[in-house]
């Protein structure tokens with residue numbers, strides 16, 4: 001059966017960093033959904049003529065967008081958000097790792113997994129690359145919770161064997177065995193995929209990184225994700241721990257972990273050779289602007305990434321970040337660039353692209369999701385302005401779609417995610 005959604009439809013089927021007319025919008029548009037996919041997109045009268053009998057959902061009070069893609073978020077950290085006054089390493093030690101240690105309790109982990117998935121959905125995120133838990137059981141709970149609601153996630157059991165706290169440390173042997181089981185159970189099951197996830201080079205011995213290398217050799221279609229160049233103190237410590245390394249990226253690259261299915265979070269302080277290598281390897285960076293500001297890591301050098309052709313997309317980095325909303329992350333990305341002397345002049349099309357299609361590209365999923373072109377999976381989000389808000393005034397008076405989209409990102413807190421579709425199925429938002 002076909003379903004039509006009618007309303008203001010906006011997406012970025014092209015890359016606005018390269019194409020001038022990357023934004024495509026239909027003021028009175030329609031999307032036709034069938035069998036979990038988008039089968040038509042265009043002006044409402046045209047789509048209606050093609051599907052005269054199809055039932056219609058009226059979405060004219062708001063805005064229809066592609067489902068949002070979060071390329072970096074931590075499942076155990078929902079309750080960590082808001083820890084003010086720290087920088088990365090003391091934030092981890094004092095506020096974050098104690099919370100992560102609690103996930104050895106499987107009952108709590110199940111509760112947190114459901115809560116996490118619910119919050120992704122009600123913020124319009126339909127695909128996410130997720131840092132799981134240090135515990136195997138808790139990571140299985142995350143996959144289970146995502147599967148239950150039909151969310152597309154790529155996730156893995158986080159591994160570390162030094163410098164955190166003993167409850168969070170594994171051994172290379174144990175990590176191999178536990179990850180192997182999770183890969184066999186979840187990787188490729190429905191919309192679930194597995195990512196090798198050493199927490200960061202600081203907390204991973206060479207033997208543990210070798211385990212990731214072996215697993216990647218045995219399963220070449222796994223993803224790899226970790227942190228990179230987030231904080232200057234962290235970078236100095238990593239250099240001491242890996243005296244042979246040319247730079248931070250090298251600590252992963254030496255073990256064959258930097259490729260086109262790799263996503264490295266932050267990269268606030270990259271060196272030139274690292275940018276060259278990221279571009280060469282076609283690896284992607286998860287840009288987490290609210291976290292970079294909140295934990296005081298710095299302002300993302302976007303111009304350098306663009307200059308070197310390094311791919312990047314947005315990540316909420318909950319709980320270093322300040323919420324699950326990728327609309328807000330888009331706005332924070334804009335602000336961060338305004339504050340840099342070499343800041344990129346971003347516009348609404350860039351922000352929408354970074355929150356949707358760029359994420360799909362970073363995850364190699366641009367053939368399936370990221371925009372609303374016919375043939376794509378029907379992952380969609382419908383947002384409305386809060387009644388009486390200044391965003392609602394913009395909805396009534398904006399002179400163009402670009403103007404309205406600029407207001408949506410800027411006034412992100414006044415937008416409400418009202419409906420979400422996953423593969424054409426409407427999700428229940430709670």
Ligand code: GUN
Nearest residue numbers: 074199200227291317320
């Ligand atoms: N580096 C290592 N672990 C973390 C984490 O949980 N959050 C952030 N932002 N950086 C990290």
Ligand code: ZN
Nearest residue numbers: 072074265317
């Ligand atoms: Zn992170």
